[in-house]
Amino acid sequence: MSCLLFSLLLISKNSFQMRAFSAKRTSTSLKSLSNYYKPKSYNQKQYCDYLNDSKIKLLFAIGPAGTGKTMLACNTAIKDLQSGNVNKIILTRPVVPVEEDIGFLPGNINKKMDPWTRPIFDIFLEFYSQKDIDAMIHANVIEIAPLGYMRGRTFKNAFIIADEMQNSSPNQMLMLTTRIGDGSKMVITGDLKQSDKGLESGLYDFIRKFNLYEQLEMIRNRTSLYSNNNGIKIVEMNNTDIERSPVIEKILDIYNVKPMALPAAQIQQPPKHVQQLNDTKPAYYRGNKTYDNDCAMIPLRESWLKD
Numbered sequence: 377m378s379c380l381l382f383s384l385l386l387i388s389k390n391s392f393q394m395r396a397f398s399a400k401r402t403s404t405s406l407k408s409l410s411n412y413y414k415p416k417s418y419n420q421k422q423y424c425d426y427l428n429d430s431k432i433k434l435l436f437a438i439g440p441a442g443t444g445k446t447m448l449a450c451n452t453a454i455k456d457l458q459s460g461n462v463n464k465i466i467l468t469r470p471v472v473p474v475e476e477d478i479g480f481l482p483g484n485i486n487k488k489m490d491p492w493t494r495p496i497f498d499i500f501l502e503f504y505s506q507k508d509i510d511a512m513i514h515a516n517v518i519e520i521a522p523l524g525y526m527r528g529r530t531f532k533n534a535f536i537i538a539d540e541m542q543n544s545s546p547n548q549m550l551m552l553t554t555r556i557g558d559g560s561k562m563v564i565t566g567d568l569k570q571s572d573k574g575l576e577s578g579l580y581d582f583i584r585k586f587n588l589y590e591q592l593e594m595i596r597n598r599t600s601l602y603s604n605n606n607g608i609k610i611v612e613m614n615n616t617d618i619e620r621s622p623v624i625e626k627i628l629d630i631y632n633v634k635p636m637a638l639p640a641a642q643i644q645q646p647p648k649h650v651q652q653l654n655d656t657k658p659a660y661y662r663g664n665k666t667y668d669n670d671c672a673m674i675p676l677r678e679s680w681l682k683d
Contacts, residue, residue, distance in 0.1 A: 423611045427452040437565045439613025445565040450499040453535040466536040470543040532557035542566035542579045549578030
C-alpha cells in the first residue's frame with residue numbers, strides 16, 4: 377500500500393510540475409515564439425507548415441548549418457508541450473566518433489550525452505531557465521534518449537527531435553523511425569555534406585530509399601507520396617535559408633567552390649593567393665583544346681574572367 381501511495385504521489389507531483397511549467401511559461405514563451413522565430417524563406421515556411429501539421433508524423437529537414445532545422449523544431453516542440461499537444465519532448469543524437477559507446481564519460485546518461493545535446497539545450501535556454509530545464513528532465517518531461525538505448529521502446533504523445541542524423545547508421549535510422557507511437561511526431565535533421573563517421577549515412581540511406589519508393593508508387597498508382605498525406609515529408613534547405621551571421625554563408629560558399637582549369641589568357645588579375653602552376657607544366661583539357669604551360673588551376677569565379 378505504501379509503495380502504491382508513493383507511486384501515486386510521484387505521478388501527481390510530476391503532473392503538477394508539468395502543469396506548472398506550462399502555466400508559468402505559456403504567457404511569455406508562446407508570445408516570444410510567435411514574435412521572435414518567424415520563417416524567413418520559402419523552405420523555412422514550408423518546414424514550419426509541416427511542423428504544425430498534425431497529420432505529418434515523420435519529418436526530415438536536410439540542409440547546411442544555420443538554416444533553422446533544429447531551432448524551428450525545438451520551438452514547435454516547446455509550443456506543443458505548453459499547449460498540451462504532447463506530454464514530453466525526447467531528444468536524441470548519434471554519438472560520434474565512438475558510435476554509441478558513452479561509458480567513458482562520468483555521470484548518468486544525461487551527463488554523458490551533454491556534449492552532444494548541448495546545442496539543443498542552448499535553444500531551450502532562450503525560453504526556460506537552467507533550473508526549469510533540470511526540473512523538467514527530473515520530471516521526465518524532457519528525456520534524453522541515446523540511440524543505443526531505444527530498442528524495444530515506443531514513444532507515445534511525444535515530440536521527438538533527432539539531431540545530426542547524418543552521422544547515424546542505416547540500422548540506427550531504421551530502429552529510430554520505428555519508435556513512433558500514437559500522438560507523436562518525429563523530426564529528423566541533418567546535413568548530408570557533414571557526415572563525421574566516414575561510413576554509410578543512415579540519413580542518406582533513408583532519403584535514397586524513400587525517393588525510390590515514391591517513384592515506384594507513382595508508377596503503380598499514378599500518384600505521388602508528397603501529394604498524399606502519408607505522414608512523411610522531406611524539406612531540403614540550402615545556403616539561401618541561412619539565418620546566422622552572413623559570414624557562415626560565405627564560409628560554406630568557400631568550401632563548396634570546385635577547382636577548374638582555365639587558360640592563363642582568360643585570367644584577369646587573379647588574387648595573389650592563387651598560385652600559378654606554370655613551373656610544373658601541367659596539361660589541362662578544356663573544350664577541344666589542351667593547354668600546357670599557360671594554364672593555372674584556379675576556382676571558377678566570373679569576376680576573374682575577361683568579358
